[in-house]
Amino acid sequence: MTSFRRALVSGxxxxxxxxxxxxxxxxxxxxxxxxxxxxxxAGGPTDTVARLIAESMGKTLGQSVIVDNTGGAGxxxxxxxxxxxxxxxxxIAVWHIAQATAPAxxxxxxxxxxxxxxxxxxxxxxxxTLVSKNALPSKNVTEFFAWLRAEKAKATxxxxxxxxxxxxxxxxxxxxxxxxxxxxxxxGTGPAMNDLLAGQFDFMCDQTTNTTGHIKDGKIRGYAVTTxxxxxxxxxxxxxxxxxxxxxxxxxxxxMWAPKGLPKEATDKLVAALQAALKDPxxxxxxxxxxxxxxxxxxxxxxxLKSYLEAEVKRWGEVIKAAGxxxx
Ligand code: ASP
Numbered sequence: 213m214t215s216f217r218r219a220l221v222s223g224x225x226x227x228x229x230x231x232x233x234x235x236x237x238x239x240x241x242x243x244x245x246x247x248x249x250x251x252x253x254a255g256g257p258t259d260t261v262a263r264l265i266a267e268s269m270g271k272t273l274g275q276s277v278i279v280d281n282t283g284g285a286g287x288x289x290x291x292x293x294x295x296x297x298x299x300x301x302x303x304i305a306v307w308h309i310a311q312a313t314a315p316a317x318x319x320x321x322x323x324x325x326x327x328x329x330x331x332x333x334x335x336x337x338x339x340x341t342l343v344s345k346n347a348l349p350s351k352n353v354t355e356f357f358a359w360l361r362a363e364k365a366k367a368t369x370x371x372x373x374x375x376x377x378x379x380x381x382x383x384x385x386x387x388x389x390x391x392x393x394x395x396x397x398x399x400g401t402g403p404a405m406n407d408l409l410a411g412q413f414d415f416m417c418d419q420t421t422n423t424t425g426h427i428k429d430g431k432i433r434g435y436a437v438t439t440x441x442x443x444x445x446x447x448x449x450x451x452x453x454x455x456x457x458x459x460x461x462x463x464x465x466x467x468m469w470a471p472k473g474l475p476k477e478a479t480d481k482l483v484a485a486l487q488a489a490l491k492d493p494x495x496x497x498x499x500x501x502x503x504x505x506x507x508x509x510x511x512x513x514x515x516x517l518k519s520y521l522e523a524e525v526k527r528w529g530e531v532i533k534a535a536g537x538x539x540x
Pocket of ligand 1: 252253256257258259310371372376377378379399400401402418419
């Protein structure tokens with residue numbers, strides 16, 4: 213064989229080996245554990261949703277999906293980390309409505325909430341609840357607002373950082389009564405709930421995922437839900453809309469994203485595993501007991517999430533601007 217032919221043959225072999233390696237890698241996805249970033253502290257509602265989904269997806273994918281809590285700055289620290297991660301399917305995120313509120317509240321945001329991520333799919337719609345420490349004198353939603361109006365600047369509420377669902381809900385609620393009170397920021401409503409249980413601040417607006425159990429156990433007082441309809445996990449609570457704040461409606465939602473540029477094979481496998489998780493009886497049962505509503509699996513895929521996020525960015529941008537709410 214001439215040296216020219218030898219070079220050609222070895223070049224062709226090298227090319228074949230390289231394409232086989234790429235193909236084998238893609239075929240083999242996932243061949244190591246996947247990190248699922250939760251941009252809020254452990255023990256909160258996003259963490260609860262993410263851990264249930266992660267366990268179920270891990271079974272479908274044949275690899276562990278390990279939750280990594282990276283809380284702080286209303287979730288923007290964790291999502292910045294995901295935006296910068298390699299788009300190989302081994303770093304993904306579960307986050308919520310704050311992905312849509314961040315552009316309006318964080319003018320210095322270092323990533324584009326729509327274009328720096330690949331959408332995997334929507335996961336839940338979650339009603340929120342207005343709750344307080346048991347030591348407050350109010351026993352129902354009307355009494356709570358009377359207390360709040362009398363207390364004004366002396367009242368305190370907890371939240372999970374600027375733009376988080378709990379922050380947004382409290383701001384909208386206070387906008388409704390016409391004054392603001394001091395908020396205490398946490399890395400998530402997991403730790404905030406611990407402080408509410410200990411009576412460190414007065415009230416909070418948080419997802420049913422985090423409040424249902426404590427309301428039922430009588431450890432905190434539930435006053436109302438933030439959706440237009442009542443919620444079956446907390447059937448005694450009226451809506452804010454039908455009581456003290458007509459027209460009030462705020463609810464949270466969760467979804468799954470990956471860094472921009474995910475290979476199609478990884479996207480397809482993650483979508484299939486997410487859809488299977490939403491039908492997993494263990495997930496379905498636990499969500500139901502927490503008042504956490506799974507989306508129809510047809511929405512747990514990239515296109516419906518991308519268009520929903522775009523619409524939510526627009527909607528919340530306008531609401532936040534009209535309400536005069538400021539972030540950092
Ligand atoms: N539920 C929190 C929030 O208020 C975040 C969390 O801890 O999951 O947005």
